[in-house]
Amino acid sequence: MNLLTPTHLGKLHLPNRVVLAPMTRSRADADGIVGDLTVKYYVQRATAGLIITEATNISAEAKGSPMTPGIWSAEQVAAWKKVTGAVHAAGGTIVMQLWHTGRVGHSTVRGGQLPVAPSAVGIQGQQVYTPTGLQNYEVPRALTTEEVRSTIDDYERAAQNAKAAGFDGVELHGAFGYLPHQFLVDSVNQRTDEYGGSVENRARFVLEVMERLVGVWGEGRVGIRLSPTLAYNGMIDSDPLATFGYLITKLNALPLAYLHLMRATPDAVRFPTWPQDTVATFGPLFTGSLLLNGGYDRDSAEAVVSSGAAHAVSFGASFIGNPDLVHRFEVGAALAVPDRNTFYSGGEKGYADYPALPQDEEPQDEKKLAKGYWLVQVTITDPAQFGKYTAVAGPVLASYGARVLARGEVREVVEGAVPRRPYFVEFPSYAVALACFRSAGYQDAIALRAGAAHFDIVVVEGM
Numbered sequence: 528m529n530l531l532t533p534t535h536l537g538k539l540h541l542p543n544r545v546v547l548a549p550m551t552r553s554r555a556d557a558d559g560i561v562g563d564l565t566v567k568y569y570v571q572r573a574t575a576g577l578i579i580t581e582a583t584n585i586s587a588e589a590k591g592s593p594m595t596p597g598i599w600s601a602e603q604v605a606a607w608k609k610v611t612g613a614v615h616a617a618g619g620t621i622v623m624q625l626w627h628t629g630r631v632g633h634s635t636v637r638g639g640q641l642p643v644a645p646s647a648v649g650i651q652g653q654q655v656y657t658p659t660g661l662q663n664y665e666v667p668r669a670l671t672t673e674e675v676r677s678t679i680d681d682y683e684r685a686a687q688n689a690k691a692a693g694f695d696g697v698e699l700h701g702a703f704g705y706l707p708h709q710f711l712v713d714s715v716n717q718r719t720d721e722y723g724g725s726v727e728n729r730a731r732f733v734l735e736v737m738e739r740l741v742g743v744w745g746e747g748r749v750g751i752r753l754s755p756t757l758a759y760n761g762m763i764d765s766d767p768l769a770t771f772g773y774l775i776t777k778l779n780a781l782p783l784a785y786l787h788l789m790r791a792t793p794d795a796v797r798f799p800t801w802p803q804d805t806v807a808t809f810g811p812l813f814t815g816s817l818l819l820n821g822g823y824d825r826d827s828a829e830a831v832v833s834s835g836a837a838h839a840v841s842f843g844a845s846f847i848g849n850p851d852l853v854h855r856f857e858v859g860a861a862l863a864v865p866d867r868n869t870f871y872s873g874g875e876k877g878y879a880d881y882p883a884l885p886q887d888e889e890p891q892d893e894k895k896l897a898k899g900y901w902l903v904q905v906t907i908t909d910p911a912q913f914g915k916y917t918a919v920a921g922p923v924l925a926s927y928g929a930r931v932l933a934r935g936e937v938r939e940v941v942e943g944a945v946p947r948r949p950y951f952v953e954f955p956s957y958a959v960a961l962a963c964f965r966s967a968g969y970q971d972a973i974a975l976r977a978g979a980a981h982f983d984i985v986v987v988e989g990m
């Protein structure tokens with residue numbers, strides 16, 4: 528499957544193209560600090576080609592929803608460090624989604640302060656979840672020009688903190704009607720300073736934020752999420768093609784990791800003048816790597832990646848119920864249905880308690896494990912990797928107490944006529960073999976993880 532082959536999004540190396548979409552899970556404490564359950568939740572999903580964290584508030588002012596995490600205090604950075612350390616140890620790559628909710632919030636979760644926005648325009652026809660139940664949205668307070676600039680500083684500080692917390696990059700949440708999106712859309716942004724009015728002025732905030740993020744992270748480690756045809760949270764622009772077309776063209780000048788594009792939702796149908804095919808309209812405008820999202824399953828994601836229209840696809844709800852989604856795609860297993868009642872409920876239930884498939888578990892035959900070694904056949908299917916295996920993987924294998932015993936002949940397999948070269952490797956135990964193949968000390972070790980496209984492990988003998 529092309530979905531399970533490696534790729535790069537900028538400088539981020541992905542062993543497969545199945546990305547964990549950013550998902551708010553409301554499991555942080557009142558100070559926006561994530562705990563051990565969050566470490567467990569992300570580690571369970573570390574076989575994703577890339578993890579994008581839940582939206583994370585860049586400042587106390589950015590917060591709009593209860594129990595959401597932050598990245599502005601030293602305690603928050605320390606807590607996230609545990610997540611990144613554990614995900615890296617499990618062979619994963621993780622970027623943080625940076626969030627400012629703008630007008631999508633309520634004073635009850637903001638210490639009594641009204642939400643802030645480009646203009647004093649409230650969300651109509653929707654309600655907001657607060658600690659005291661559902662309430663109407665308030666009319667936000669318009670940011671002064673000086674405050675707009677200091678909010679851009681907050682993004683930069685958050686990016687620095689994310690770096691200190693050990694992330695591999697950051698993604699600007701520019702979608703779903705949050706602050707950056709509010710600046711872009713003309714029905715919401717009614718400013719008369721340099722951040723409002725023309726398309727150029729409305730795009731200025733997002734572009735200045737992105738420049739700062741790239742300033743912190745350098746080339747190939749900053750992504751942006753956009754939803755040009757999503758009307759949720761009152762994001763009704765008179766001309767999304769002009770607005771987002773301009774923005775994307777300008778983003779091309781920055782060395783980004785990726786554009787994370789939401790494909791059209793049923794909302795677009797309500798607006799006949801809007802582009803109905805978001806991917807076909809906006810995807811080709813971006814010259815970098817494209818990551819798509821929105822209702823994809825194994826087959827539709829495989830199709831869009833195979834067509835060359837996207838480098839990778841992110842999965843939301845299906846990753847909640849299936850921590851081993853990559854493995855399930857690989858073997859064509861059925862997917863568990865996640866419980867929507869526990870999406871934002873707090874606690875372990877519905878969070879880090881969804882099981883992986885039993886096949887993923889270590890064999891329970893204690894006699895075999897006790898005897899001391901496992902002979903594993905590593906079959907290499909990428910001709911470019913032939914001959915490199917012992918040289919490249921040798922030191923990693925040695926560090927796990929394993930060694931290559933023999934190298935087989937290159938031969939063809941019938942299915943798809945892919946040439947294969949088997950290597951026989953001795954490991955102290957099956958558990959160590961799994962740990963080794965899931966390690967990510969360097970690029971080739973990532974590809975060595977069980978199930979990655981160019982390698983697979985077959986246990987020949989376990990004693």
Ligand SMILES: Cc1cc2nc3c(=O)[nH]c(=O)nc-3n(C[C@H](O)[C@H](O)[C@H](O)COP(=O)(O)O)c2cc1C
Nearest residue numbers: 548549550551581582820821822823842843844870
């Ligand atoms: C529980 C939940 C929380 C979400 N939180 C976020 C978020 O924090 N940031 C974001 O950009 N999208 C968020 N989303 C949207 C997902 O990233 C994704 O776009 C959506 O689930 C559609 O993808 P899917 O069809 O694969 O589920 C959330 C979705 C769900 C289900």
